[in-house]
Amino acid sequence: MGPAYTERGMAMSGGKMTGNARAMKMRKAEDAIDQIFRELGAAEEKHPGWPTDVVHATAIMVEEAGEAMQAALDAYYKRGDLEHLRQELAQTGAMCIRALVNL
Numbered sequence: 001m002g003p004a005y006t007e008r009g010m011a012m013s014g015g016k017m018t019g020n021a022r023a024m025k026m027r028k029a030e031d032a033i034d035q036i037f038r039e040l041g042a043a044e045e046k047h048p049g050w051p052t053d054v055v056h057a058t059a060i061m062v063e064e065a066g067e068a069m070q071a072a073l074d075a076y077y078k079r080g081d082l083e084h085l086r087q088e089l090a091q092t093g094a095m096c097i098r099a100l101v102n103l
């Protein structure tokens with residue numbers, strides 16, 4: 001008997017992900033991390049300065065999260081572009097990293 005599939009399409013076997021599903025998930029995670037690092041490099045080049053206080057640093061990350069929320073709303077309610085959402089999420093991740101390394 002082959003693996004069962006969850007509603008999200010993840011292959012499961014006995015409650016555990018199959019090796020193939022795990023490999024696919026890891027590949028997608030690596031792609032996401034690569035995209036976050038590309039966004040981080042682009043942001044550091046475009047805006048080399050970074051706030052010295054945590055409030056303004058965190059505000060930059062939250063601004064990107066707000067843009068991701070808008071892109072999600074557009075994708076969901078207005079048949080918007082998932083690639084735009086992907087980009088805004090990666091920018092949010094990049095700003096999380098930037099805030100963390102500058103703490």
Ligand SMILES: [Mg+2]
Nearest residue numbers: 064067088091
């Ligand atoms: Mg953005």
